[in-house]
Amino acid sequence: KAGVTQTPRYLIKTRGQQVTLSCSPISGHRSVSWYQQTPGQGLQFLFEYFSETQRNKGNFPGRFSGRQFSNSRSEMNVSTLELGDSALYLCASSLDGLGYGYTFGSGTRLTVV
Amino acid sequence: AQSVTQLDSQVPVFEEAPVELRCNYSSSVSVYLFWYVQYPNQGLQLLLKYLSGSTLVKGINGFEAEFNKSQTSFHLRKPSVHISDTAEYFCAVSAYSGNTGKLIFGQGTTLQVKP
Numbered sequence: 172k173a174g175v176t177q178t179p180r181y182l183i184k185t186r187g188q189q190v191t192l193s194c195s196p197i198s199g200h201r202s203v204s205w206y207q208q209t210p211g212q213g214l215q216f217l218f219e220y221f222s223e224t225q226r227n228k229g230n231f232p233g234r235f236s237g238r239q240f241s242n243s244r245s246e247m248n249v250s251t252l253e254l255g256d257s258a259l260y261l262c263a264s265s266l267d268g269l270g271y272g273y274t275f276g277s278g279t280r281l282t283v284v
Numbered sequence: 285a286q287s288v289t290q291l292d293s294q295v296p297v298f299e300e301a302p303v304e305l306r307c308n309y310s311s312s313v314s315v316y317l318f319w320y321v322q323y324p325n326q327g328l329q330l331l332l333k334y335l336s337g338s339t340l341v342k343g344i345n346g347f348e349a350e351f352n353k354s355q356t357s358f359h360l361r362k363p364s365v366h367i368s369d370t371a372e373y374f375c376a377v378s379a380y381s382g383n384t385g386k387l388i389f390g391q392g393t394t395l396q397v398k399p
Binding site for chain 2: 175177202203204206213214216218219220221226227229261263265267268269272273274275276277278280
């Protein structure tokens with residue numbers, strides 16, 4: 172079966188702009204989580220969506236937001252981009268988000284200039 | 285709250301030698317445990333997971349890990365490594381309940397396999 176698909180793979184944006192990243196989970200998976208990966212902070216949890224509802228949230232500013240659609244596809248949005256937002260953004264899908272297994276996508280590499 | 289400590293940031297090893305990547309965790313509740321591998325410019329691939337049952341878990345690519353509850357450890361081992369095992373390895377935990385969808389990761393261990 173198809174894995175987790177993230178688009179686009181690479182993005183270059185300018186400070187102050189906004190960006191939207193997309194994640195299509197494995198068919199049948201209802202939970203989608205997002206992570207930010209940077210060399211300094213490592214892998215940090217952004218938020219998790221299940222059945223179109225945000226169930227859990229990490230410690231990121233309100234500029235980071237997300238949503239999930241009825242087909243479980245998810246988007247995350249970052250507004251007013253800062254240089255420090257440059258990172259690899261990963262999404263992970265699972266059946267229920269309770270630990271039975273998380274499958275990650277290949278990520279979107281965002282560079283803010 | 286949970287936390288994960290990977291005790292070595294880099295582990296150099298010669299090809300065909302055994303390797304152990306160490307992981308300790310802290311949690312006030314029961315957790316699931318995972319090891320992921322990340323190759324350059326790629327996402328994370330699940331190597332193995334401990335949910336319950338036997339404390340010795342076997343994963344893909346010849347890796348295995350042992351859950352030790354008393355020492356709160358989940359060390360990853362492979363008896364004979366290959367050049368292709370060169371990658372970044374992450375230990376992670378998630379709580380049994382609550383904190384849905386959230387994995388807490390260690391800082392990663394870079395495994396460098398030398399010919």
